[in-house]
Amino acid sequence: MTLPAFSHGQDPEIAVIAQTPHNLEAEQALLGALLFDNGAYERLGDHLQSGHFYEPFHQRLFQAIEEHIRKGLLAEPIVLMERFKRDPAFEELGGLRYLADLMNRAPPAAHAADYGRVVYDLALRRDLIRIGGDIAKGAMDDAEREARDQIEVAEQQLYELAEHGAASSNGFVTFADALAGAVQMTAEAFERDGGLAGVSTGLIDLDRKLGGLHPSDLIILAGRPSMGKTALATNIAFNVARNYAWEPQPDGSRKTVRGGVVAFYSLEMSAEQLAMRLLADASGVSSDRLRKGEIDASEFGRVRDAAMEIQESQLYIDDTGGLSIAKLAARARRLKRQVGLDVLIVDYLQLVTASENKQSQGRVQEVSEITMGLKALAKELSVPIIALSQLSRQVEQREDKRPQLSDLRESGSIEQDADVVMFVYRESYYKGRAEPREGTPEHLTWQEEMDQLKHLAEVIIGKQRHGPIGTVKLSFNEDTTRFGNLARDQRYEGYN
DSSP states (O other): OHHHHHHOOOOOSSGGGGGSSHHHHHHHHHHHHHHHOOOGGGSSOOOOGGGGOOSHHHHHHHHHHHHHTTTTOOOHHHHHHHTTTTHHHHHHHHTTHHHHHHHHHHGGGGGGGHHHHHHHHHHHHHHHHHHHHHHHHHHHOOOOHHHHHHHHHHHHHHHHHHHHHSOOOSSOOOOOHHHHHHHHHHHHHHSSSSGGSSBBBBHHHHHHHOOSBBBOOEEEEEEEESSSHHHHHHHHHHHHTTTOOEETTSSSEEEEEOOOEEEEEEESSSSHHHHHHHHHHOOOOOOOHHTTTTHHHHHHHHHHHHHHTTSSSSSEEEEOOBHHHHHHHHHHHHHHHHHHOSSSEOOOOOSSSHHHHHHHTTHHHHHHHHHHHHHHHHHHHHHEEEEEBBOGGGGSSSOOOOOGGGGOOOOOOHHHOEEEEEEEEEEHHGGGGOOTTSSSHHHHHHHHHHHHHHHEEEEEEEEETSOOEEEEEEEETTTTTTEEEOOOSSGGGGGO
């Protein structure tokens, strides 16, 4: 019997139906192999999904086979027939006889992976044709949108296609698939040292509070000037990048097992200035003295050794000023495609620019577009994004200078879009500016307090969508601008 050539599943949106790349025989061969030997499913790569089949009934059939096999159930014609009794396409194709013919004419299970690759490749070609048509149509008809904006949209679609095997795959996900992803995250956290579900910041107490940096999260790190926002972000970036380790996957890709590849958008400082901070951190030599060259031979040796040690860290710095949210996203996609990406840091949010129409609507609308864009990018790339933010001056008007959510500039959109909002606070900064006159009893008391506070810092978690809020105590070295884990001894007992 010759298996039927289908016509009812053709896509009306594609102009030249007959020329749309597809191979129904390859789809039938793959489905037949799976029905004949459910073990052939293990030979298929994880990239193949039901949506990659051209014939709609084949999509539903593959999904049914997949669900049965994952549950440990038998997937064969008689069992599956019950599922498709009310499916018009199933009856049109011949019902149970069609499934039986697929199984009877099945190729050896060893060839299933080859047919799977054919189905997957043709699906990508169909998406390429669709994207190409959208690009051409947009370039011809959409005169209001600038060409650069159209390029950004096209690049995003192509990134989705290259990374996930489907362009702009924003459709529904079954609860079973979502549940499988949640279980996998839990299993990875269980197997990982320290039990973190996300990427470790290198700061033990902060990791305990956050559970690490989670993919798809937008984390706002805010503070007044000179509190140490950039220093903390740099420390986290360095800890993640220098601990990067990966293992190869069967498809040739890399899976990060520790640390990660970090992209750092330094919109305020140059790449060299940022590197100077990291060098001071790694060598233990004051960044101020490094900048002025006031170091001796032994310190220069430590700097040289530290530079050799950290130069291979997977940290990528972009110090382009006034970067737009669209360009920032495009560069992040490109980096992930080329070398990988596990954490993205933006220093700082208020220096990112929005589209021209949002700029004309006011600062609140502009910041809203930026925060929404960063959150969307975090989900698209499945990486945590840490965005630094300035605080308003109203902090300085209060007696208690500890920041709170209402102190965020344009706080509505930032607070709404963020998964986590953290504030950096150093009491010594304010205490140091209230020094009494030397020689007075007040000055002695002030000096004692400064000695206790000088090397302490707080990270106040004001919002956390998936966990508790609270305060984390950290150590801080002003010379090297380095945050660290707080020593737990009698001296710091009150800060545990």
